[in-house]
Amino acid sequence: MEDAWDIACLLIQLWFSVVVGLIMLPAMCGASLGVTEIYIKVLVKILEWATLRIQRGRRDRPTLQTQLSNGIIEKEDGSMEDEIEELRGGGPKSLAGGEFSLGDASYFCRKGIESIVEDEVTHRFTSEELASWNLLTRTNNNFHYISARVTIIWGLGVMIRYCVLAPLRITLASIGIGWLAIGTTLVGLLPRSREKDWLSDRVHLTCYRICARGLSATIRYHNKENRPKKGGICVANHTSPIDIVILANDGCYAMVGQVHGGVMGVMQKSMLRSCPHIWFERSEMKDRNAVANRLRAHVADKTKLPILIFPEGTCINNTSVMMFKKGSFEIGGTIHPVAIKYDPQFGDAFWNSGKYNMVSYLLRMMTSWAIVCNVWYLPPMTRQEGEDAVTFANRVKSAIAHQGGLVDLSWDGGLKRDKVKEAYKEEQQKMYSSMIVG
Amino acid sequence: MGSRASSLLREEDIEEIKKETGFSHSQITRLYSRFHSLDKGENGALSREDFQRIPELAINPLGDRIINAFFPEGEDQVNFRGFMRTLAHFRPVEDNEKNKHLDASEPLNSRSNKLLFAFRLYDLDRDDKISRDELLQVLRMMVGVNISDEQLGSIADRTIQEADTNGDMCISFSEFIKVLEKVDVEQKMSIRFLH
Numbered sequence: 001m002e003d004a005w006d007i008a009c010l011l012i013q014l015w016f017s018v019v020v021g022l023i024m025l026p027a028m029c030g031a032s033l034g035v036t037e038i039y040i041k042v043l044v045k046i047l048e049w050a051t052l053r054i055q056r057g058r059r060d061r062p063t064l065q066t067q068l069s070n071g072i073i074e075k076e077d078g079s080m081e082d083e084i085e086e087l088r089g090g091g092p093k094s095l096a097g098g099e100f101s102l103g104d105a106s107y108f109c110r111k112g113i114e115s116i117v118e119d120e121v122t123h124r125f126t127s128e129e130l131a132s133w134n135l136l137t138r139t140n141n142n143f144h145y146i147s148a149r150v151t152i153i154w155g156l157g158v159m160i161r162y163c164v165l166a167p168l169r170i171t172l173a174s175i176g177i178g179w180l181a182i183g184t185t186l187v188g189l190l191p192r193s194r195e196k197d198w199l200s201d202r203v204h205l206t207c208y209r210i211c212a213r214g215l216s217a218t219i220r221y222h223n224k225e226n227r228p229k230k231g232g233i234c235v236a237n238h239t240s241p242i243d244i245v246i247l248a249n250d251g252c253y254a255m256v257g258q259v260h261g262g263v264m265g266v267m268q269k270s271m272l273r274s275c276p277h278i279w280f281e282r283s284e285m286k287d288r289n290a291v292a293n294r295l296r297a298h299v300a301d302k303t304k305l306p307i308l309i310f311p312e313g314t315c316i317n318n319t320s321v322m323m324f325k326k327g328s329f330e331i332g333g334t335i336h337p338v339a340i341k342y343d344p345q346f347g348d349a350f351w352n353s354g355k356y357n358m359v360s361y362l363l364r365m366m367t368s369w370a371i372v373c374n375v376w377y378l379p380p381m382t383r384q385e386g387e388d389a390v391t392f393a394n395r396v397k398s399a400i401a402h403q404g405g406l407v408d409l410s411w412d413g414g415l416k417r418d419k420v421k422e423a424y425k426e427e428q429q430k431m432y433s434s435m436i437v438g
Numbered sequence: 439m440g441s442r443a444s445s446l447l448r449e450e451d452i453e454e455i456k457k458e459t460g461f462s463h464s465q466i467t468r469l470y471s472r473f474h475s476l477d478k479g480e481n482g483a484l485s486r487e488d489f490q491r492i493p494e495l496a497i498n499p500l501g502d503r504i505i506n507a508f509f510p511e512g513e514d515q516v517n518f519r520g521f522m523r524t525l526a527h528f529r530p531v532e533d534n535e536k537n538k539h540l541d542a543s544e545p546l547n548s549r550s551n552k553l554l555f556a557f558r559l560y561d562l563d564r565d566d567k568i569s570r571d572e573l574l575q576v577l578r579m580m581v582g583v584n585i586s587d588e589q590l591g592s593i594a595d596r597t598i599q600e601a602d603t604n605g606d607m608c609i610s611f612s613e614f615i616k617v618l619e620k621v622d623v624e625q626k627m628s629i630r631f632l633h
Contacts (some may be wrong), residue, residue, distance in 0.1 A: 074630040112504035115494035424497040429582030
């Protein structure tokens with residue numbers, strides 16, 4: 001028994017020294033040993049091979065359905081006016097200017113049926129469908145037995161992901177979060193000074209880097225010269241809570257959010273000790289003026305870190321950018337837009353908060369292959385003369401969508417839970433009325 | 439998402455739907471995926487709320503009437519067969535060339551059936567006549583609050599006058615067909631389904 005215990009202790013010591021030596025220390029210095037890069041390269045090769053096998057398997061068995069990622073239907077693109085004109089076919093116009101025809105209803109009918117078959121919004125709140133399977137059970141569409149080899153690789157993948165990678169990642173994540181709490185509390189003991197800020201930055205960067213290793217995250221930052229500066233506001237598209245880790249790996253931000261209880265609350269308090277973040281009480285969030293004033297005060301102080309805000313207000317599945325809430329764009333100051341695009345092949349980063357709670361979501365992240373994403377820093381933007389907040393918000397949104405290759409939608413991310421506003425229907429009714437009355 | 443959905447759809451069901459509606463195998467499986475993703479309650483049937491959840495449909499002025507068309511008399515749930523049967527009305531007519539082997543009865547997407555679908559948008563009580571009230575109701579849905587009652591009433595009266603040939607102050611289905619003679623209904627009430 002003694003020997004077994006000794007061996008167990010030795011193994012645990014070995015485990016921790018590996019973790020500390022090979023992962024934590026390089027993370028603190030911002031260096032990388034290159035293991036993750038090799039891992040990703042190997043993974044890409046395996047996935048390509050698997051895709052070829054699956055395609056070959058499908059060709060041999062034509063009854064298997066191909067999963068096409070393009071649409072089910074081809075939509076008409078005309079405006080309401082053009083289409084209803086066509087409908088009326090240039091027949092004899094009615095007398096006295098009232099141009100109603102019984103056939104007009106078929107325009108609305110067809111538009112309605114088209115939206116039932118395929119619409120722009122509902123599928124943004126569920127995970128993106130992949131063109132080819134990436135050997136994860138969770139993205140399995142129409143899994144039919146293709147060949148023994150693919151199944152073996154899949155089985156190996158499951159073993160590696162759950163038995164080797166997941167424990168490693170969970171260890172790292174816990175260390176990262178623990179270090180954040182302890183480190184920020186220690187830094188918080190110092191008096192306000194340049195050294196304190198510098199130390200606080202180091203602590204934050206280090207533990208976010210450790211957390212990123214804890215997700216096997218490979219992040220490529222583009223246009224680093226546009227990195228958000230102090231006194232600015234950083235806006236980005238929102239896919240999951242991991243966005244914060246991704247962005248904070250390369251810079252320090254002041255976080256904005258609601259005060260939580262429990263572990264998160266402890267973290268928030270200790271983070272607040274080392275540098276000014278903005279945490280709101282639930283009651284304060286309802287008062288838009290109070291919120292705006294606090295943000296304005298923070299931005300005005302040029303020594304404070306840039307604020308990180310996600311104007312969509314909710315997680316979207318990273319195929320599109322939805323309406324930006326205008327609140328953040330009314331504050332003034334320079335907006336630094338950032339586009340984040342995850343590569344869905346290695347793991348689905350979208351947090352479907354209706355379906356998974358935070359803990360199961362994080363576990364899913366830690367049992368994916370990896371998180372691979374691109375971050376583009378866009379040139380700073382400011383509100384122009386005479387431009388209102390909504391137009392400005394849309395301008396920033398388009399820039400982000402364009403850079404990240406995402407679809408630019410004006411639908412509200414709140415449609416995930418709420419009903420659409422009647423105002424949009426009224427717009428259509430108004431347009432139609434002007435057509436029949438003139 | 440996809441695998442669980444299509445595994446609930448058996449090959450025999452797909453063949454039956456193919457015969458009845460004329461959709462191809464791949465179209466049926468993809469529409470089943472869509473049906474499944476709309477079915478939040480996961481009970482194999484859609485309710486009116488499931489349709490209302492589609493924002494683009496909720497803002498359509500005739501959204502409620504269109505949703506109604508899916509539900510048979512007095513029912514609150516529509517299953518996949520019913521869903522496909524309604525959608526079949528919108529298959530382009532040209533696609534029928536490939537399915538000549540289907541039985542001799544009129545296909546769901548014939549010109550006449552498409553017109554009947556449009557007619558039923560107006561004829562809520564299914565008495566095969568569009569009365570002045572029914573016409574006014576649909577007009578009101580399409581224009582909202584932007585036109586006064588009097589003006590709308592005169593538009594309705596004019597429309598009935600022009601269409602009504604037998605003097606009963608209502609529009610029957612044959613009168614409806616006559617009015618839309620020149621309209622390319624086949625094209626306007628068709629959706630291009632990709633194969």
